[in-house]
Amino acid sequence: MNQVRRLTQSGECLENGRDSDLVIPIMGPTGSGKSSFIRALLNDLASPGPExxxxxxxxxxxVQHYFFEPKSKSLQAKINGRRVVLVDTPGFDDTNASDLEILRRIAVWLTASYGGQMKVAGIIYIYPIFPGRYTHNDRTNVKVFKKLCGNNGIKWVTFATSRWDxxxxxxxxxxxxxxxxREGQLHSHWKDMLASGATSGRLAKTNSPRGKYSAHSLLEEVITKGLENKAKEDEFAGVMVALQEQxxxxxxxLPKTAAARELKKKLDVLMREYNSLGDNETVRQKTRAIVGQLDELKISLGGRIKLFLLGNS
Ligand SMILES: Nc1nc2c(ncn2[C@@H]2O[C@H](COP(=O)(O)OP(=O)(O)OP(=O)(O)O)[C@@H](O)[C@H]2O)c(=O)[nH]1
Ligand SMILES: [Mg+2]
Structure with a gap:
């Protein structure tokens, strides 16, 4: 638990979690619509929602959690008095925090909440259907996400594309x-996970429970799937994601987890890209930030490269 205690110094967690809670982390790149999804669910219940x-x-x-109390009778019947905990997370490629810091904040929440025993009922990964290209960064972010979930976690994942409105x-x-x-192309990027039991859905920016691609119906699908993945008859199983378990x-x-190791690979590629851009102040700033993260992840960089990057500072 030392690692957990060390991690909690830099982040938030949920105190007084209940075993019966249905915890659903919402992940995805920055700007994809994670907080909007939670707002769409909370707004019509007049709760304060995420920014x-x-x-x-x-x-x-x-990382911030929100309790969701469904109005829908069918969902109320399914959850049968359990609390639904939606976990809003910062996305990778954040403007202000490094990927490693984001991963640390997510790890803090996952490991410190519920005394480390938390099991998630589903994991939603939101990606905008439009505009933009599916970049190398997007691909590596999904690889980090996959490692974070682990093999056992994949069937609890729902990929949701936003902006269908x-x-x-x-x-x-x-x-x-x-x-x-575009949806078909995204599915082909996620095909391994979809073939292993992950599912997909569509989202639009709407607060209406009856909207065509409503946040409510997507959440209901995720919860239904989570409740169907039973340990024994009549017993909710839930899954401990790999990052938390490790x-x-x-x-x-944290640096020894599979997700952090995958992140190292992403940083390595970024580092090579910046190196090839030549020597100017922007490149130096970016590479210094990456070197800092790689150092924390204990990547041994060739002394020569390090000297090249830091020697001019
Ligand atoms: N039209 C449309 N806009 C959306 C949708 N989802 C999100 N947006 C917009 O996209 C922008 C970013 O949305 P956020 O919900 O803040 O994204 P986020 O994933 O929480 O971003 P970070 O907190 O930076 O990680 C906002 O302007 C939203 O209004 C959607 O389904 N349709
Ligand atoms: Mg957000």
Whole structure:
């Protein structure tokens, strides 16, 4: 638990968790719509929701949980008095915090809440269907996410694409079926996880429980799937994600977890990219930030590269 205690110094966690809680972390890149999804669920219940930003900078900086009490009778019947805990997370590629810091904040919440015994009922990964390209960074972020979940966690994952409310407007400009085509392309990027039991869904920015791609129906699907993954008949199983299990049960330090090792690979590639851009102040700043993270992850860099990067500072 030392690792957990050390981690909690830099982050939030949920105190007084109940075994019966249905915990659902919401993950995905910065700006993908994680906080908007939670707001859409909470707004019509007049609860204070997470902050959402339409600026260019990342918005959510700490992991924060919200309790959701469904109005829908069918969902109420399914959860049968349990609390639904939605966990908003900051996305990788954040404007203000490094990927390693983001991973640390997520690890803190997952390991420190529920005395390290927390089991999630589902994990939602939100990615915007439009605009933008599926970049190398997007691919590596999903790889880190996959390692964070671990093999056991994959069947609890739902990939949700956001921004489906823009489909009609964009089709008018770019032709019929453009969103469906993009969705198919995303599914092919996620095919391994989809083949291993992850599912997918669509989201639109709406507060209406009856909206076409409503946050409510997606959440209901996720909870239904989570409750169906039973340990024994009539017993909710839940899953401990790999990141949590490796820190709590296997007592690994964060840098030794599979997710952090995957993150190292991403940083290595970024480092090579910046190195090839030549020597200027922006490149030096970016590479210094990456070197800091790699150092923390105990990557041994060739002395020559380090000298090249830091020698000019
Ligand atoms: N049209 C449309 N806009 C959306 C949708 N989801 C999110 N947005 C907008 O996208 C922007 C970013 O949304 P956020 O919910 O703050 O994204 P986030 O994933 O929480 O971002 P970080 O907190 O920075 O990690 C805001 O302007 C939202 O209004 C959607 O489904 N449709
Ligand atoms: Mg947010």
């Amino acid at each position: 959402v930003s339409n600026g260019i900078n990342s918005c959510t900086s700490v 823009q489909e009609e407007a964009i089709e008018a400009l770019e032709g019929k079926g453009v969103f469906t085509t 820190i709590v049960k296997k007592k690994r330090n």
